[in-house]
Amino acid sequence: MALLVALGFLGMLRPGKIVKLTVEDLSVTWIDGHPALFVRITLPKMRRPAACREHVRIDDVDLIRGVLKFTEGLKPQALLFLGSQLDFTATFRKLVVKLGVPYGQGAGLTPASLRAGGATFWYHRTDSTEFVRFRGQWSNMRMLEIYIQEVAASSFLTGLDSDTQSRVASFALAAPWLMAHYG
Secondary structure, X not given: OHHHHHHHHHOOOOHHHHOOOEHHHEEEEEEOOEEXXXXXXXXXXXXXXXXXXXXXXXOOHHHHHHHHHHHOOOOOOOEOOOOOHHHHHHHHHHHHHHXXXXXXXXXXXXOOHHHHHHHHHHHHHHOOHHHHHHHOOOOOHHHHHHHHHHHHHHXXXXXXXXHHHHHHHHHHHHHXXXXXXXX
16 A cells, blocks of 8 residues: 555555556656656546646656565566455555544545645755646646645644654655565
């Protein structure tokens, strides 16, 4: 689940795309001596006015290691998540609640939060809406700006109590190790 959450967040993926990912949708290549993970998006939401197939690029080395370990020995058509979108949502909810984080539309997190949160993360890191627009496959810059403005304004993490912030930080620090060892 940590692997899927990281893919969704760093790749700014829609939840429906996360649960449909297969091993063959992931490919690792080397660019200027560094690994890059390309995630193929088949049947993108905006395929009529835009490209019929899209991809996202993820450069996080820990996530790439986790993907390689997790997919080792799996058939190309194997799904990364063995369940429905409802199963993914239920598992995500359990994870969020276990961490003590509110779940739900508005005041909490949902699987859709991964896309918006990822977009805000990348905007804060790069200060480039164009970088985020391309990597997140937004065809409309205005929609991306709304995502970033709303999520950035919420200051979600800072609104949590200190014990919850500590649990989230511990989980975040452990995630790369967990992915590398357990895929």
